[in-house]
Amino acid sequence: MKKNVIIFHTDQQRYDSLCCNGNKYAKTPNIDALAEDGCRFTRHIAANPTCMPSRASLLTGLYPSGHGITSNGIPLWRRDSQNPVIGDMLGIKIEDKIPTLADMLLENGYSTSLFGKLHLSPHGSDKVYGYAESNDLWNQENPIDESKNFYGFQTKKMIMGHGEAPCAYNGGHYGRWLAEKYPDIKELLNNKEKIQPGSIDDIYLSRIPSKYHNSMWLADEVVNYLEETKNSDKPEFMFVGFPDPHHPFTPPEDIANEFLDIPLPEFASANDIVGEKSSTSQKVMQMYTYSKEDCNKAYRYTMASVYLIDKAIGQIVKYLKDNNLYDDTIIIFTSDHGDFLGDFDMLRKADVAFKNLVNVPFIIKATKGTKLPDSTDIPMSNADVVPTVLKMLDIKPAEYIHGIDIFSEKAKENMPMVTCGSLIGIERNISMFDDTYRYSYYIDTKEEELYNHKDDPNELHNLVNDKNTDVTSICKRFKEKLFQKHIECETELFNHYALW
Numbered sequence: 001m002k003k004n005v006i007i008f009h010t011d012q013q014r015y016d017s018l019c020c021n022g023n024k025y026a027k028t029p030n031i032d033a034l035a036e037d038g039c040r041f042t043r044h045i046a047a048n049p050t051c052m053p054s055r056a057s058l059l060t061g062l063y064p065s066g067h068g069i070t071s072n073g074i075p076l077w078r079r080d081s082q083n084p085v086i087g088d089m090l091g092i093k094i095e096d097k098i099p100t101l102a103d104m105l106l107e108n109g110y111s112t113s114l115f116g117k118l119h120l121s122p123h124g125s126d127k128v129y130g131y132a133e134s135n136d137l138w139n140q141e142n143p144i145d146e147s148k149n150f151y152g153f154q155t156k157k158m159i160m161g162h163g164e165a166p167c168a169y170n171g172g173h174y175g176r177w178l179a180e181k182y183p184d185i186k187e188l189l190n191n192k193e194k195i196q197p198g199s200i201d202d203i204y205l206s207r208i209p210s211k212y213h214n215s216m217w218l219a220d221e222v223v224n225y226l227e228e229t230k231n232s233d234k235p236e237f238m239f240v241g242f243p244d245p246h247h248p249f250t251p252p253e254d255i256a257n258e259f260l261d262i263p264l265p266e267f268a269s270a271n272d273i274v275g276e277k278s279s280t281s282q283k284v285m286q287m288y289t290y291s292k293e294d295c296n297k298a299y300r301y302t303m304a305s306v307y308l309i310d311k312a313i314g315q316i317v318k319y320l321k322d323n324n325l326y327d328d329t330i331i332i333f334t335s336d337h338g339d340f341l342g343d344f345d346m347l348r349k350a351d352v353a354f355k356n357l358v359n360v361p362f363i364i365k366a367t368k369g370t371k372l373p374d375s376t377d378i379p380m381s382n383a384d385v386v387p388t389v390l391k392m393l394d395i396k397p398a399e400y401i402h403g404i405d406i407f408s409e410k411a412k413e414n415m416p417m418v419t420c421g422s423l424i425g426i427e428r429n430i431s432m433f434d435d436t437y438r439y440s441y442y443i444d445t446k447e448e449e450l451y452n453h454k455d456d457p458n459e460l461h462n463l464v465n466d467k468n469t470d471v472t473s474i475c476k477r478f479k480e481k482l483f484q485k486h487i488e489c490e491t492e493l494f495n496h497y498a499l500w
Contacts, residue, residue, distance in 0.1 A: 001328060001367075002233075002234070002235035002328065003235055003328060003329070003330060003367050003392070003393055004235050004236045004237070004238070004325065004328060004329040004330065005105070005110075005235075005236070005237045005238070005329070005330045005331075005332075005389060005393070006236075006237075006238045006239075006240065006316075006329055006330070006331050006332070007238070007239050007240065007332045007334070008240050008242070008313055008316075008331070008332065008333045008334075009055075009058075009116075009117075009239060009240065009241045009242065009334060009335065009336070010242045010244065010245065010306075010309055010333075010334075010335040010336075011051065011117060011162070011241070011242065011243055011244065011245070011246040011335065011336060012051075012245060012246035012247070012335065012336070012337055012338065012339050012349065013245055013306065013335035013338065013339075013360060013361060014338035014339055014341060014356055014359075014360065014361075015042075015044075015338065015356075015359045015360055015361055016265075017245075017302065017303065017306050017361070018031055018032065018035075018306075018361055019031075019032050020032040020035040020036075020040060020363075021040070021042075021361060023265075025262045025263055025303070026303060026306065026307075027303075027306075027307045027310065028306060028307070028310045029310065029314070030310045030311070030313045030314030030317060031310050031313060031333055031361075031363065033317070034313075034317070034331055034333055034363050034365050035363045035375075037365045038331070038363055038364050038365030038366065038372060039363070039364050039365075039366075039372040039373050039374065039375060039376060040362075040363050040374070040375040040376075041362040041363070041364075041375070041376055041378070041380050041406075042375060042376070042377050043359065043377055043378065043379045043380065043433070043435065044334065044359065044360055044361065044362030044380045044381075044382070045358050045359060045360075045379060045380065045381055045382075045416035045418060045433050046335075046336060046337050046338075046357075046358045046359075046360050046381075046382050046418070047063050047064055047381055047382055047383050047416070047417065047418060047419065048064055048070075048337070048358075048418060048419060048420060049337045049338070049349050049350065049351065049352065049353060049354070049357035049358050049418070049420065050071060050072050050336075050337060050349060050351065051072055051119050051336050051337070052069050052071070052072045052073070052074065052076075052119055052120065052122075053067075053069045053070060053071065053072075053419075054336040054337050054382060055118070055119055055120060055336050056069040056076050056120060057381070057382050057383045058334070058336070058382040058383075058385050058386075059100040059101050059102070059120070059151075059239075059385075059386070060076070060098055060099065060100055060101075060383075060386065060401075061101075061383055061384075061385070061386030061387055061397065061401035061402060061403040062098070062383060062400075062401065062402050062403075062489070063381075063383050063402050063417055063419060063485075063486075063489040064419045065419055065486055065489045065490040066400075066402055066489045066490065066491060067098055068098075069120075070419070070421045071351070071421055071422065072122070073122045073124065073125075074122075075120065075121040075122060075125075075131060076098055076100070076120040076121065076151065077097070077098055078096060078097030078098065078151075079096055079097070099152070099398075100120070100151050100152045101152070101237070101385075101386050101389065102114075102151060102152025102153050102237060102239070103151070103152035104152075104386070104390065104395070105152075105237040105393075105395075106149075106152050106154070106237075108393075108395055109234060109235070110234060110235050110236065110237045111154060111155075111229065111232060111234045111235070111236050111237070112152055112153045112154050112155070112236075112237045112238075113153060113154065113155035113156075113157075113225060113236065113237070113238045113239070114150065114151075114153035114155065114156050114157070114158065114238075114239050114241070115157045115218050115221055115222050115225075115238065115239070115240045115241065116157070116158070116159045116214070116218050116239075116240055116241035116242055116243065117158075117159050117160070117241035117242070117243045118133065118150075118151065118153075118158070118239065118241055119133065119241070120133070120151050121133045121134070122134065123135050123160050123161065124136075127139070127140065132144045132150050132156070132158070133158065133160055133172075135160055135161070135170045135171070136170070138160065138169070138170035138171070138172060138175070139169070139170045144156070153239070155225065156173070157173045157174075157218075157221045157225075158172035158173050158174075159171065159172045159173070159174045159175075159214050159218075159241070159243055160172045160175075161243065162243050162244070162246045162247065162248060163202065163206070163247070163248030163249075163250040164189055164206055164208065164248070164250055165248075166214050166243060167185065167186075167189055167208065167214075174214050174217050174218075177217065178212065178217075182212055185208055185212060188207040188208060189206075189207065189208065191207060195207065195253055196253075196256075196260070196297070198249075198293065198294040198297045198298070199291060199293070199294055200290065200294055201248075202247050202248030202249060202250070203248070203249045203250075203294055203297050203298055203301065204248075204249075204250055205250065205251065205252070205253040205256050205301070206250045206251060206252050206253065207252075207253065208252055209252060209254060210252040210254050210255045210308055213252050213255075213308060214242075214243060214244075215242055215244060215305075215308045215309050215311070215312045216308070216311070216312055216315075218240060218242065218312055219311075219312035219313075219315040219316055220315075222238070222240055222316050222319075223315060223316060223319045225238075226316075226319055226320070226323070226325070227319075230323055230325070240316070242309050242312070244305040244306075244308070244309055245302045245305035245306050245309070245339075246339075247298070247339070247347070247348055249297065249298045249301040249302060249305075250301070251301050251302075251304035251305045251308065252304075252308070255304050255305075255307060255308050256300075256301055256304040258304075259300045259301070259303050259304040259307070260300060262300055262303060264296055264299060264300075264342070265299075265342070267295070267342040267343050267344070267345075268343040268344055268356075268458035268459070268460060269344065270285065270344045270345070272458075272460045273460050273461075273462075274460060274461045274462070274466060275461055275462035275463060275464065275465040275466035275469075276462060276465045277449060277462050277465075278429075278440070278442050278445065278447040278448075278449055278462075279442075279445055279447060280352060280427045280429060280442050280444075280445065280447070281352055281354075281449065283427075284350045284351075284352050285344055285346060287350070288340060288346040288347060288348055288350060289344070289345050289346055290345060290346065290347050291345075292345060294347065295341070295342040295345055295346075295347060296342065298341060298342070298347050299341050299342045302339070302341060313333070317331075327367060327368035328367055328368070329365075329367065330364070330365065330366055330367055330389065330392055330393075331363075331364070331365040332362070332363065332364050332365075332385070332389075333361060333362070333363040334360060334361055334362045334363070334382065334385075335360040335361055336360070336382075337349055337357055337358060337360060338356050338357045338358065338359065338360055339356070339357070340354070340356060340357070341356070343356050343458065351420040351421065351422050351427065351429075352420060352429060352440075353418040353420060353429065353431035353438065353440055354459065355438060355451070355453065355457070355458075355459050358418050358431075360382075362380060362382075364388075366392060367392075370392065372407070377435060378406065378411050378412065378414060378435070379414050379415060379416050379433050379434060379435055380406045380411075380414065380416065381403060381414070381416035381417065383402050383403035383416075384403035384404055384405070384406045384411075384414070384416075385403065386401060386403055387401055387403045387404055387405045388403075388404075388405050388406045388407065390405075391405040391407070391408070400491070402489050415432050415433060415434050415481060415485070416432070416433045417430065417431070417432050417433075417482065417485050417486065417489070418430070418431040418432075418433070419486065426444060427442070427444060428442070428443040428444055429441065429442045429443060430443065430482055430483075430486055431482075432478055432481060432482045432485070436452060436453060436454050437450060437451065437452055437453065437474065437478070438450070438451045438453060438459070439474075439475060439478035439479070439482065441479060441482060447464075448464045448475055448479075449462050449464055450462065450463040450464045450471050450474060450475055450478070451463065
């Protein structure tokens, strides 16, 4: 029996944005149904709170110190040609890439397809670099070689950007489709009068009808592809990358209307903080603070975007069930990182391991006959996804992979690591999670943070800086494990070289 694999991957979606994760005002029936049929993780931790490093960990099984993407804008390394002279000189095999899950499955007889946002290379790069995700490249009439493998993906239907940006001509396959099929949409988007705006530029309702939105375009493209390939003898690996609910907070007006008055959660408040946070955390909190009105709108608009994603996933899952593919398909739903989304009057994300940024949804549905627990509190990194999927497919992972099979005995001792660095290499911090605590060490200031998530899920009480609490032994244990793991993962696995 061939086993297909589909990863539904959203952008900047918090753990608590799903009904199955406790949000009683969320409308996510299709994602909740996947959780009913699979295993829901309560403590899935992204390896980094920004897009590219986290996605690279998900698709390589490596932590950032291993794959080398420490911030947005750094491409996942690979080259187009070998240099046999260097191999002969060094006496070792020179690898041409850091393999992704798509590369691994392609080598094992899979067809591989990418729909939507991948983001393993910079969107803002100049076209001369040739990155297929470059907006500048997509300004050209024939931007990419459709026959060329892209990070292991043979079929590519791409989206670049967030909010209304993908609607532009350089927004990937979706932007080209919209320009060709619905040119009148451009006139709608040219209207400068925003609907239900916030006080900042990226909070408003979009005029684009939901049926033409990129989330629903993805559903249509995936279903069309599945229909075209349903008689193939090859198993399928598919990555479906939704650009939403990442800011700008701009859901279609027709979808958002039913979310404009939903009750708001009890946001974490800076007034309730006990034990001073690190100076880096305090600086971040000052930089990303917004009005309560903006936070409230951003929250409600995000829930509307999540609902539209759920509708798209429902359409795809219905096709799988109607065509007897569902039972033979491993399905994963997850995201790359979260959003402050109103906690501490903050929005968006930053290079810190706040729980609301790194604790993201993770649901995995196995093929028929594979028994998984209904849910688990075992800590899991997105670096653990590759070895877990490969094990379910009876494929042996490479020895260099940092992650583990999360359903193995080793998982009981798993401690996910989060590595954060800025674009200019300051305010670096590393965190580690077990089933109870988040411990963070700030490299440049030598400050520490420790939060007990069972007692303090909103991270209001930094135990390190509470004079009434002695956590010296806990911090020492975490610090030793953290640095050991970071050093072990910081390896030159793929023999990068230079010519001089």
